Amino acid sequence: MFNPQAEAMPVNELRKLQSQRLRSLVERAYDHVPFYRARMQEQGIKPEDIRSIEDIVKLPFITKADFRDQYPFGMFAVPLREIVRIHASSGTTGKPTVVGYTRHDIENWAECAARSLACGGATADDTVQVAYGYGLFTGGLGMHYGAEKLGAAALPMSAGNTEKQIMLMKDFGVTVLCCTPSYALQIAEVAAQMKVDLHQLPLKSGNFGAEPWTEAMRTHIEELLPLKALDIYGLSEVAGPGVANECLEQNGLHVFEDHFYPEIIEPATGKALPAGQKGELVFTCLTKEGVPLIRYRTRDITMLMDDGACPCGRTSRRMARLMGRTDDMLIIRGINVFPSQVEDVLVRIEGVHPQYLIIVDRQGNLDTMEIKVEVTESLFSDEVRKLEALRDKIHHQIRTMLNVSAKITLVEPKTIERTLGKAKRVQDLRKLT
Amino acid sequence: MKVRQISIFLENRSGRLASVLKEVGRAGVNIRALSLADTSDFGILRLIVDNVDLCVQTLRAGGHTVSVTEVLAVEVPDHPGGLAGILDVLSAAGLNVEYMYAFVSRATEKAMVVFRFERLDAAIATLKKAGISLVEAEKVYRL
Numbered sequence: 001m002f003n004p005q006a007e008a009m010p011v012n013e014l015r016k017l018q019s020q021r022l023r024s025l026v027e028r029a030y031d032h033v034p035f036y037r038a039r040m041q042e043q044g045i046k047p048e049d050i051r052s053i054e055d056i057v058k059l060p061f062i063t064k065a066d067f068r069d070q071y072p073f074g075m076f077a078v079p080l081r082e083i084v085r086i087h088a089s090s091g092t093t094g095k096p097t098v099v100g101y102t103r104h105d106i107e108n109w110a111e112c113a114a115r116s117l118a119c120g121g122a123t124a125d126d127t128v129q130v131a132y133g134y135g136l137f138t139g140g141l142g143m144h145y146g147a148e149k150l151g152a153a154a155l156p157m158s159a160g161n162t163e164k165q166i167m168l169m170k171d172f173g174v175t176v177l178c179c180t181p182s183y184a185l186q187i188a189e190v191a192a193q194m195k196v197d198l199h200q201l202p203l204k205s206g207n208f209g210a211e212p213w214t215e216a217m218r219t220h221i222e223e224l225l226p227l228k229a230l231d232i233y234g235l236s237e238v239a240g241p242g243v244a245n246e247c248l249e250q251n252g253l254h255v256f257e258d259h260f261y262p263e264i265i266e267p268a269t270g271k272a273l274p275a276g277q278k279g280e281l282v283f284t285c286l287t288k289e290g291v292p293l294i295r296y297r298t299r300d301i302t303m304l305m306d307d308g309a310c311p312c313g314r315t316s317r318r319m320a321r322l323m324g325r326t327d328d329m330l331i332i333r334g335i336n337v338f339p340s341q342v343e344d345v346l347v348r349i350e351g352v353h354p355q356y357l358i359i360v361d362r363q364g365n366l367d368t369m370e371i372k373v374e375v376t377e378s379l380f381s382d383e384v385r386k387l388e389a390l391r392d393k394i395h396h397q398i399r400t401m402l403n404v405s406a407k408i409t410l411v412e413p414k415t416i417e418r419t420l421g422k423a424k425r426v427q428d429l430r431k432l433t
Numbered sequence: 434m435k436v437r438q439i440s441i442f443l444e445n446r447s448g449r450l451a452s453v454l455k456e457v458g459r460a461g462v463n464i465r466a467l468s469l470a471d472t473s474d475f476g477i478l479r480l481i482v483d484n485v486d487l488c489v490q491t492l493r494a495g496g497h498t499v500s501v502t503e504v505l506a507v508e509v510p511d512h513p514g515g516l517a518g519i520l521d522v523l524s525a526a527g528l529n530v531e532y533m534y535a536f537v538s539r540a541t542e543k544a545m546v547v548f549r550f551e552r553l554d555a556a557i558a559t560l561k562k563a564g565i566s567l568v569e570a571e572k573v574y575r576l
Contacts (some may be wrong), residue, residue, distance in 0.1 A: 375442045375475075380498045382440035382477055382549070383531055384470045391474075410475050412444050414496045 002118035002150065003111065006258050007314045014315060018261055019052040021286035026050045026059070029292040032077040035070055036294065053261065056284060057272055061265075061295045067097040067237060075291045076100050083290055088136045089236040096136070099236055100290040106145065108287050112256045113146020113242035120205025120230050121248065122176045124151030129169055131179035131187075132210065134158045138240025139210050143178040146242055152176070159183060162190040169203075170196055177206040178241075181213040181221060181229070188224035199226050207232040209241060212322045212340070216347055218250075231321055237296055238283045244319055252305045252318030259287050262319060263295070264304055267326045267336070275306035278336075280326050281319065299326045301338060330360055330426065332367045332404050339425040342371060345397045349390075350379055357416045358406075361429040369406040371398065374413050434557055435503040436570045437485045438547070442498040443469075443476040453478060453497065460491040465576050466547060468534035479534070481506075481547065483574050503553055506568040507560065509535070509544045516546060519565055526559040528552060538576045545573075 001007045009017070027047045029036040039060045040046070049058060067075060075098075076083065084103050088096035101109065117128060128147035132139030140158055147154035155174060157165055165187060168174070177184065184206060191198050203225060209232035221229040233253050234241035243260045244253035255262045263282040264273045273279045281300045285293040301324045304317050324338035331337070339358060346354045355374040360367060373379075373394065381387055387410060394408045417424055443449045450469065457464065457480070466481040482488045485501065492499045509515045516535075523530060531549040538545060545568060550556040560567060 375498050377498055377500060380440075380442050380500050382438070382479060382500055382502045384472060384477060387442075387475065387477070388472065410442070410444075412442060412449075412496075413498055415444070 001314065002115040004313075007115060007254075007256075007316065009258065009315055011315055014258060015053055017258055018286060021258075022053050022056060022261070022284070023047070023050055025284070025286055025288070025292055025294065028077055028289070029294055033075060033292065035066070035074055036292070056261065056263070056295065059295050061270060061282065061297050062293070063297050064097060064237070064299070068095055071095045072098045073100065077292050078102060078290055085141075087138050087141075087236050087240065089138075097237055102289040105239075105288055105290050108259055109142060109239045109242060110145035110149040112239065112259060113142050114149040115146075115256055116207055116232050116242045116245035117143075117146055117150050117152065117176060117178075117205075119245045119247045119254065120176065120207060120228055122147075122150060122152055122205060126150075126152040126175045126204075127155060127172055128152045128176040128178060129155045129157055129165070129174040131157045131159055131165055131177065131183060132241070138234065138236045139178075142234065142240035142242060143207065147176075162187055163194065166191050166194060166196055170201060173202050175202050175204050177203060177225070177227065178232075179206075179208065180210050181208040181217050182211065184208055184221050184225060184229070185217070188221070198224065201226065203227040205230060207241070207245060209233055212324070214340075214344075214347070215321075233319070233322070235298060235300075237291075238285055238293060238298075239288070243283070247310065247312040247314060249310055249312055251307075251310070252320055254310070254312075254314045254316045254318050257316045259285065261286055262304060262317065264302070265297075267301075267329065268331075273303075275304040275317070278303040278320075278323060297326075300324075301326060301329065328426070330358070330428065332360060332369050335402070335404050337369070337402055337404060341402055342398065343425075345394065345401050346373065349394060349397065350376070354379075355413075355416045356425070357427060358425060359427045359429065362431070367430065369404055370409060371406045372409045372411045372416060374416055375410045376413065434505070434567055434570065435553065436481060436506050436547070436568075436573050438502050438504045438549075439480045439482065439485060439488055439492070440500050440502060441478040441480070441492060443478055445471060445473060445475055450476075450478065453492070453495075456491060456495050457482070457488055460487055462488040462491065465538075465573060466534070466536040466545075468532075468547070470532065479547075481573060485574070502549065505548045505550070505553070505556060505560070506570075506573045507546050507548060508566045508568055509546050511543055515544075519546075519560070522559060522563040522565065523556065526555070528556050528559060 030047045082102050083100040085101040088098045130143045134140030144154045205228045218229045230246040232245045234243040244255040246253050261284040264279040267280045281298045302320045324340045357372045359370040391408045398406050463483045468479045470477045533548045535546045
């Protein structure tokens with residue numbers, strides 16, 4: 001553990017610390033950010049109404065759209081002379097969301113990134129290859145400062161130039177790799193072409209994130225690279241990488257909740273959900289000075305885990321790996337369904353990633369869901385009853401896992417339309433307007 | 434003894450069967466026997482052909498889901514109750530027929546039945562013991 005005092009803090013002390021930090025955060029936001037003051041006044045809330053961390057549910061949510069409306073510096077709570085760094089998230093629609101960090105913010109972020117690296121066992125003795133992009137994107141600089149904070153040697157590679165990444169990884173004896181999970185796979189692929197045996201290298205852990213991935217991908221990465229592949233979570237609005245990271249138990253990501261307070265809500269109603277139930281992840285940045293963040297809706301879907309204390313000794317709550325985005329969520333007969341859940345069921349049955357298409361329609365007033373699954377040779381049988389049994393098994397598993405009944409249609413390979421090599425996953429034919 | 438049969442997954446849409454058979458024909462593969470099992474959504478086309486490897490290669494290259502299974506071809510005595518007699522032998526031995534289909538060949542003028550068993554070797558032993566004649570694989574491909 002990088003900071004056992006914070007990471008293994010008894011839970012009651014942690015709640016006390018969070019309460020104290022929340023009070024101070026709300027005051028700062030109210031006093032210095034007109035946007036927050038207006039929002040709180042609209043809801044009839046004053047900073048003194050917030051006494052403890054439980055009161056957080058009284059505060060209004062903020063969204064990415066709110067952030068964008070305040071472009072560029074409307075969310076800042078301090079004058080620019082106190083800001084030492086600016087990052088911005090890629091704005092796929094319109095303007096980016098801009099975040100400013102005070103010197104203190106950068107230190108806290110570096111601390112959390114260092115904790116993330118230490119989750120995989122990294123120490124000052126390690127060499128950390130940072131193959132996340134450096135720039136406005138928080139990935140590269142975030143892990144870079146984390147590695148330095150840890151006292152490790154940071155190797156600022158940024159993304160790309162894979163041959164060179166592999167050469168230096170080998171020549172410098174890199175022990176920790178930070179990149180997206182798909183880039184880790186690409187490194188393995190290129191290393192094989194270069195006839196570099198990665199299993200001879202002293203790699204020990206990897207902090208992989210910035211895109212959703214699956215257990216199947218983890219298994220694959222750990223086969224190809226001699227390291228423990230750990231999931232890291234972060235987003236620029238909250239800080240950047242290092243908001244949460246898996247420990248070596250690989251059973252959920254520890255949220256560094258002395259800085260980042262997590263909640264799970266029902267996306268449609270905003271109602272808080274208990275641990276063990278999946279919904280939209282909401283973060284409050286308890287210590288942020290530059291851009292105070294209160295109940296920010298991440299649009300990421302996950303749940304807080306309810307399986308008791310982690311054997312690693314960290315007392316913070318853990319969040320499950322990301323299950324999807326609210327943007328991908330389908331509501332079928334009132335039930336939230338994510339394409340990733342369907343994929344999960346299929347992977348369990350087939351053992352490989354199948355091509356599938358979810359077709360949602362409405363007949364009369366009832367939503368219908370059909371799942372087309374391409375029949376690969378590993379699924380195929382020359383006997384009708386076995387294919388029917390497969391179809392029924394998928395149907396049954398979908399109903400058990402998702403609580404919705406779907407018509408399963410087995411289709412020929414390559415019949416599901418692919419765009420840019422990626423298959424389209426959902427076709428929603430409902431006319432809901 | 435064991436005849437290699439090709440099975441192909443087909444969606445139950447018009448033109449699918451014709452399209453697969455055209456691909457097989459273009460590759461110069463000749464079909465000896467054929468059966469189609471279908472449900473409302475999908476079908477399984479089963480083929481016995483003169484050149485199994487070429488046929489499989491062609492279909493896979495065409496993006497089809499294909500499997501090769503071993504079946505038996507049995508000559509059926511040309512009199513009433515001929516096939517029933519064979520089935521009696523199998524059922525007495527507790528052997529389950531997964532599916533079967535009949536075809537007639539010009540060469541022998543006898544009816545032939547293709548049987549698919551889960552327990553193939555047990556079926557061969559049982560049929561032989563009962564004096565039922567199994568057609569050699571090479572002979573089936575060359576029919």
